[in-house]
Amino acid sequence: MITTILLDADDTLLDFRRAESEAIGAALTYLGVEPTPAIAARYSAINQSQWERLERREITREQVLQNRFDILFAELGVEQDSSRTQKVYESHLRRGGFLLPGALELLETLHGRYRLYLVSNGSGEIQDSRLEIAGICRYFDGIFISQRMGADKPSPAFFELCFSAIPDFRREETIILGDSLTSDILGGKNAGIRTCWFNGRGKPAREDIIPDHTIEALEEFPALLKRL
Ligand SMILES: [Mg+2]
Incomplete structure (x- = not known):
C-alpha cells in the first residue's frame, strides 16, 4: 500500500518547456538577439545537457547556470555577458508557473x-x-x-x-x-x-x-x- x-x-x-521557452525568448530579445525557434530549441538542449552533467555530479549548479549561456553565445558567435543574461532569464523564468x-x-x-x-x-x-x-x-x-x-x-x-x-x-x-x-x-x-x-x-x-x-x-x- x-x-x-x-x-x-x-x-x-x-x-517547464513553456516556461523556459518564454524566458529564453524574453532574455534574448532584451539582449538584442532575435529569439528564433531554432535558437530557443538549441538553448533548451544545452540547458538539459548541463543539468544532466549536474546529475552526474560533474559540475556545480553555478557552472550549469553559467555554462549554458557561455556555450549558446559561443555557438551563435555573439558577445554577451552570461551572468547578466542569467539574471534577465531568471527574472522571466520565475513567472513561468x-x-x-x-x-x-x-x-x-x-x-x-x-x-x-x-x-x-x-x-x-x-x-x-x-x-x-x-x-x-x-x-x-x-x-x-x-x-x-x-x-x-x-x-x-x-x-x-x-x-x-x-x-x-x-x-x-x-x-x-x-x-x-x-x-x-x-x-x-x-x-x-x-x-x-x-x-x-x-x-x-x-x-x-x-x-x-x-x-x-x-x-x-x-x-x-x-x-x-
Ligand atoms: Mg522533471
Missing part, C-alpha cells in the same frame, strides 16, 4: 488520500515563485528543492534528506512520480523506493534505468496507486 508520494515539478506538474494538462486534477484527487511531497532540482526562489503562481503549494505536506537541500536528484543524499524530514517515513509505502529517468527514476531506485515514470512526450526508454511503472498521462496515476 502506498501512503507517501514524491512528485517531481518540472515537466511532471509544471510545463504553467500547469500541465491534468496536473491540478491529479493533485485534487491525491490530496487527502496520500501524503504528497514535491521533489525538485532547481533554484529555491524560482521554484517557490513558479509553484505559487501555479497555485499548488497547498497540496504538499513538504516541498524539497535541491538548492536548499544542498544535494540534487538522483543523489542518495538528496533522497535521504527528504526521507529524514518526512514523519514516520516508510520506503515500502513510498513512490516517486517524475518525467526524468536520470534524476527521478534513477534516484528513486537508488533510494529503495518504488518508481513511476511519467512519459507524456514519448521519450525513448533506457535499458539501464528501468522504472517499476510507466504512465503516459497523469490521469493514469490514481488507478495505478490503488493497485499497489
